[in-house]
Amino acid sequence: MNEKTESRKSLPFFGVPKLFPYVKQYGPHLMKMVFFGLMGSVIDVILPLFQRYALNHYVGERTLDTLAIFVVLYVSAIVFSAVMNFFATYKASCVEVWIDRDLRNLAFDHLQTLSFSYFNQNSVGYIHSRVMSDTSRIGVLFAWSLIDAVWHLSYLVGAVAVMLVVNTRLALLVMLILPLVSVLFSVFQTKLIRVNRRVREINSKITGNFNEGITGARTIKTLAIEDKMDKDFVEDTAEMRRTSVRAARLRGLFSATMSFASSLALAIVLWKGGVIAESEVGTFTMFMSYAQGMMEPVRWLIDAISDLITTQVNIERLTRLLETKSDVTDTPEVIERYGDSFEPKKENWEELRGDIEFDDVSFQYPDGDEMVLEHFDLKIPFGSNIAIVGETGAGKSTLVNLVCRFYEPTEGRVLIDGRDARERSQLWLHSAIGYVLQTPHLFSGTVRENLLYGNPNATEEQIGRALELVSATEVVQRLENGLDTDVGEGGDLLSTGEKQLLSFARAILADPKILVLDEATSSVDTMTEQKIQRAIDTIVHGRTSIVIAHRLSTVQNADCILVVKNGRIVERGTHRELLALGGYYKQLYTRQYEDEATQTVLA
Ligand SMILES: Nc1ncnc2c1ncn2[C@@H]1O[C@H](COP(=O)(O)OP(=O)(O)OP(=O)(O)O)[C@@H](O)[C@H]1O
Ligand SMILES: [Mg+2]
Numbered sequence: 001m002n003e004k005t006e007s008r009k010s011l012p013f014f015g016v017p018k019l020f021p022y023v024k025q026y027g028p029h030l031m032k033m034v035f036f037g038l039m040g041s042v043i044d045v046i047l048p049l050f051q052r053y054a055l056n057h058y059v060g061e062r063t064l065d066t067l068a069i070f071v072v073l074y075v076s077a078i079v080f081s082a083v084m085n086f087f088a089t090y091k092a093s094c095v096e097v098w099i100d101r102d103l104r105n106l107a108f109d110h111l112q113t114l115s116f117s118y119f120n121q122n123s124v125g126y127i128h129s130r131v132m133s134d135t136s137r138i139g140v141l142f143a144w145s146l147i148d149a150v151w152h153l154s155y156l157v158g159a160v161a162v163m164l165v166v167n168t169r170l171a172l173l174v175m176l177i178l179p180l181v182s183v184l185f186s187v188f189q190t191k192l193i194r195v196n197r198r199v200r201e202i203n204s205k206i207t208g209n210f211n212e213g214i215t216g217a218r219t220i221k222t223l224a225i226e227d228k229m230d231k232d233f234v235e236d237t238a239e240m241r242r243t244s245v246r247a248a249r250l251r252g253l254f255s256a257t258m259s260f261a262s263s264l265a266l267a268i269v270l271w272k273g274g275v276i277a278e279s280e281v282g283t284f285t286m287f288m289s290y291a292q293g294m295m296e297p298v299r300w301l302i303d304a305i306s307d308l309i310t311t312q313v314n315i316e317r318l319t320r321l322l323e324t325k326s327d328v329t330d331t332p333e334v335i336e337r338y339g340d341s342f343e344p345k346k347e348n349w350e351e352l353r354g355d356i357e358f359d360d361v362s363f364q365y366p367d368g369d370e371m372v373l374e375h376f377d378l379k380i381p382f383g384s385n386i387a388i389v390g391e392t393g394a395g396k397s398t399l400v401n402l403v404c405r406f407y408e409p410t411e412g413r414v415l416i417d418g419r420d421a422r423e424r425s426q427l428w429l430h431s432a433i434g435y436v437l438q439t440p441h442l443f444s445g446t447v448r449e450n451l452l453y454g455n456p457n458a459t460e461e462q463i464g465r466a467l468e469l470v471s472a473t474e475v476v477q478r479l480e481n482g483l484d485t486d487v488g489e490g491g492d493l494l495s496t497g498e499k500q501l502l503s504f505a506r507a508i509l510a511d512p513k514i515l516v517l518d519e520a521t522s523s524v525d526t527m528t529e530q531k532i533q534r535a536i537d538t539i540v541h542g543r544t545s546i547v548i549a550h551r552l553s554t555v556q557n558a559d560c561i562l563v564v565k566n567g568r569i570v571e572r573g574t575h576r577e578l579l580a581l582g583g584y585y586k587q588l589y590t591r592q593y594e595d596e597a598t599q600t601v602l603a
């Protein structure tokens with residue numbers, strides 16, 4: 001069974017049927033396109049017959065008797081062919097952009113439903129090319145390759161048929177060179193593909209190095225490695241030049257061979273067709289036209305096959321993305337009751353209170369190799385203000401990832417308001433959570449637009465109050481256009497601290513029942529941090545909050561501090577209790593306190 005699937009995989013057209021479900025709605029358009037293409041092709045096959053008649057009749061027999069009808073017919077045929085080709089081309093362009101658009105939308109929608117782990121395992125660049133370039137290659141394949149196939153193959157078949165009917169012996173002789181030409185073309189094709197692939201590889205290496213040279217400019221200068229970077233770059237471009245020259249030489253040879261092959265076909269016609277030339281000069285030129293015209297379809301066919309083979313990769317990758325199932329999904333029953341991300345049934349949503357409980361949770365990241373949490377239990381009653389501290393890698397972010405259901409426990413349950421989080425929809429939970437990250441993300445647009453993502457209906461007054469609460473009023477005032485300042489792609493025109501403040505304000509505007517701050521204030525100065533600390537103390541009322549912080553001074557007011565080490569809570573209690581305990585927390589605290597004191601003295 002397995003072997004069978006394997007061998008089927010290696011067939012060049014294996015991927016195409018996989019796409020049928022996504023493109024089947026274009027069936028009628030594709031049929032029309034094929035019809036127009038066929039009509040155009042019929043005329044292309046007929047045109048040499050017109051020439052044949054003209055030469056045999058008007059030149060050979062020296063008469064002009066049917067000239068008027070001939071001209072009318074000839075011109076009509078040309079006009080008809082032009083119109084048919086126009087429609088075929090137009091349809092192909094439409095189908096191409098439609099498929100492109102639909103596949104992109106589909107892929108993008110699907111990406112929205114995937115869980116965090118997918119984005120951890122696949123780089124932005126990888127996903128970007130799935131959504132952008134794979135889709136466009138597939139669009140081209142379905143639209144243009146199909147219409148090209150219709151044009152070329154029907155011409156080939158038509159030309160061969162006419163030749164066979166007119167002069168079978170000569171037709172067979174001309175066709176003799178087809179296998180020879182095919183072999184020659186394939187050989188070149190294989191070589192060309194190889195060298196072109198190499199050109200692309202070097203090209204992306206050069207682009208990569210170039211990007212690193214620019215984005216890492218500061219690091220390069222501080223490491224004083226300009227010389228090495230430059231040498232690498234020069235080496236790469238030199239190889240690029242060598243390979244490109246080789247590719248150009250191959251292409252030159254290829255087209256020379258092409259002309260040689262058509263000359264060969266012509267030579268056969270000249271040599272053997274000399275006999276008919278004496279009586280019927282028209283038939284002779286007709287053969288010349290077909291013999292030359294046949295080369296293009298053969299070349300195309302070989303091109304198309306290799307194209308189809310390379311497009312397999314695009315098809316495979318895109319369908320794999322579309323078929324990827326999210327690690328975190330809502331069951332059909334949940335979707336039935338609560339709706340999904342695109343069509344939520346808010347009327348069925350229960351109000352979320354904010355009780356959180358870990359019940360014997362063990363957890364391992366999908367691509368991790370060891371358990372981060374083992375048999376972990378924790379109750380966070382609604383309205384409490386919890387702080388989580390511990391050294392890097394202890395599992396703090398993992399805990400909140402599980403609360404937010406960005407990941408699901410490998411074993412055990414996370415309960416929200418007493419019920420397994422999986423019993424209700426992700427959107428239901430996410431709508432009630434405000435999450436401010438250490439690496440905050442803003443969307444391109446203005447400051448105001450970004451704040452409104454938190455609550456689209458927020459009034460100017462609410463926005464002002466939220467900014468005030470997180471001490472961001474001055475920050476916004478300092479910006480050139482205040483609330484209407486453009487923040488750049490990903491908020492890159494602002495400093496990290498400013499981004500943190502704004503994403504904090506955005507979270508507050510949403511008025512969440514559960515507020516999660518993961519190192520949310522690590523990039524603001526101590527003064528601002530103190531102000532935010534006071535803000536946190538006021539806004540945590542009436543909601544459950546989880547604050548992760550490295551700087552222990554910021555969590556002293558928490559109702560309960562959990563000290564985490566290796567995925568386990570080693571101590572818990574208020575700041576005072578933990579200091580009195582004299583354990584790990586006290587150790588951390590004194591070390592930080594001393595560090596800060598030293599720094600103050602030094603300053
Ligand atoms: N996406 C991931 N895939 C695999 N392993 C991960 C992933 N994220 C974190 N880990 C691992 O899980 C463990 C806990 O990581 P976590 O991010 O929870 O630590 P943390 O306490 O938040 O650390 P920090 O203070 O540096 O933010 C670490 O050993 C880390 O290597
Ligand atoms: Mg973390």
